[in-house]
Amino acid sequence: MPRGYAVSTTQERDLEKAIDAGDPAIRFSNKQIHLGQMTVGPVLFLAAERARLNALQWNTFRVKRLGATVGAELHDIDITKPLAPDALAEVKQALAEYKVIFFRDQPLNADQHIAFAAQFGELELHPFLPGTDGKPELVRFAKSAEVGGYENAWHHDVTWREIPSLGAVLHALQVPETGGDTLFCDMHAAYDGLSEDIKAQIENLEAEHDFMPSFGVRLTKEKQAEMRLQYPVMHHPVAPRHPVTGRRYLYVNPFFVTRIVGLSVQESEDLIAHLTRQSTYLEYQCRFQWQKDSVAFWDNHAVQHYAASDYYPDIRIMERASIIGHRPTK
Template sequence: VNITEVVAVRAPDSGLPLERRPRTDFPTYIGPATHLAEERARLSALTWEHFDARMMGATIGAELSGIDLTGDLPPSAVDEIASAVADYKVVFFRGQAFTPAQHVAFARNFGELEVHPFIPSNTEEPELVRFEKDADTTGYENQWHHDVTWRECPSKATILRAIQVPDVGGDTLFADMYAAYEVLHADVKAEIDDLEAIHDWAQAFGRRGTLDPARMAEMRERYPEATHPAVCTHELTGRPYLYLNRTFINRFVGQTRPESVDRLDRICRMTDTPEYQCRFHWEPDSVAFWDNRAVQHLACSDYWPETRVMERASIVGERPRR
C-alpha cells in the first residue's frame, strides 16, 4: 500500500488536513513487504560446507558458526565465506579472538586493504582503523552510511571486530540497499537511475575542526570530490542497489547543495524501513563482515559514558558503476 494513498483517504475522517504528495516524494510503504519473499526463500535454502548459518533478517544478515577465523583457512573456506557475504550481505561470527596481525591476515584473504587517511590506526597494523569511544570521545557514527564513498574506489567490504563493548547498547544496524531499490515505483526509479552524486570527505571529517587550514588544503588536493551513480550495479551479483548516504554526499551533479538536500533526504529514507534491516548486538571478539556496496550501516550511540572499542579492516574495491 502506498502511504500517500492512505494519507489521502484517511485524513478527512481523522480531522487532519488532507495531504497529497507527488510520487517523487519517495513514499514509504505499509503492509507486507512481498518483494522480499523470493530472496528470503533463496537464502533460507542455502547450505554450507565449512560453517553453519542462522539468518537474522528477511534478506540481510546471518550468524555463522563452527569456523575459526584466527588460523590459516583453506581456499575453499575463504571462497565460501566470500559467497556468504555476497548472499547474506553481512555475516557475523562470535568468539574470534584475533590479534591485530590475525585480523589483518584474515582480511587479506579477500583483497588489498586500505589505509584510512583521517581515522587513527592501530599502531601495530596501519590497515586497522581503531574506533575508541568513551565518556570523553563520543560516537558520531549513528547515521546510515556506506564507508569511504568519498574515495574514487571505495572499499568493497568491511571486517569489524569488537574489542571492548558496553553491556547494554552499542549495537550496529545494517540495511539492504538491493531491497530498498527494488521497492521503488518504476517512475521513481526512472527519476533517480541517471542521477550522479558528488561525495566529499569534508562532509564528515572537515566539519569538526579537526584539520587546520594547511592540512585541509593538503587533503583536498590528495582526495578531491568523487562522483558516483545514485544507483549502481553490483559487480558480482549484477543487481542494482541504492548508493546514497547523508554522511558523505555534498550534492547531486547539476544541482546546488540546497537543491540536493531534500531529494537526498527523501531517497535516504528508504534505509529506515525495518523490513530491510538486521541488528547485531556485540560481544568481545565478535566479528561483522559486510558488503560495503549493497549495505549501509549505523552504529548506535546509546552507550555513553561507557567505553566501546572496535577495529576495522576495509578491502579496496572498484569504482562503482551504473
C-alpha cells in the same frame, strides 16, 4: 502507484499529473507529497529473496539468519587461522548473498585480524583515521565518557574515494554491558522498494561525495586544502550495479553526499531525503548485538550501517580492517 508507499487517491492523481507534465518540483518532492512512508502490512517484494536465501546450503559452516534479506551468523568456522580454499570460497559467496556476515568467539590478535581481511583483497589505509600500534591497516574506534560515539547515522564507508571499500572486518575488543549494537540495511532492498518512476529517474543520475562535511570539519584550512588535492569531490552513480551480483543498490548517504549532479538545489535536497529515508525501514535491516570477540564483515556496496550511540559513558572498543574495492558503475 507502486506497492510499498501510502498515499491517498487524490495525492496519487495529483502526483501522476505532475509526473506526466514533467514537473521536477513535484517529481522529486517529499514536502508536498510524502512518498517515503512504508505501507502497513506485508512487504511482499522481499518474499522471493527471503525464500532464495533460506534455500542456500553450505559445507564449511553453519548459518543462523538474522534479517529477512540481510545478515547471517556463520558458526563452526575458525577465522583466527587461514581459511582452506573451499571455506574461503564459501565465505566470499556468503558475503555476496547475505551482504553482512558475523562470527562469534573469534579472539583475533592484530596480525590475525589483518591476515583474515587480507584473504579478500588489498587492505586500505584511511587518511583521516590513524592505524593502531604500528598496524596502519587497523583503525581503532575507542569510545568512552571522554570520546563519544558519532557513527550513529546511516552510511557506506569512504564513498568520497574514487575507489571506495569493498568491505570491512570489524572486531569487538570491549563492549558495553548493554547497547552499542550495529544495524545494517540491505541497500538492494532499499532500491527494490522504490517506485518504478523513481527508479527510472535515478538510473543515470550521479551523486557528489565529499569528505569535507564530516572529516574535513576538524581540519585546519591548510590541511583541508592539502587533503582536497588528494581527495577531490567524487561523483558516483546513485544506483550502481553490484560488482559480483549485478544487482542495483542505492548509493546515497547523509554522511558524505552533498548533492545530486544536474538537479536544482531543491530537487537535490528532496531526492536525497527520499533516498536516504529508505535505509530507515526496519524491514530492510538486521541488528547485531556485540559480544567480546564478535566479528562483523560487511559488503560496503550492498549495505549501509549505523552504530547505535546509546551506551555513553560506557567503554566500547572496536578495530576495523577495510578492503580496497571497485569504483561503483552503472
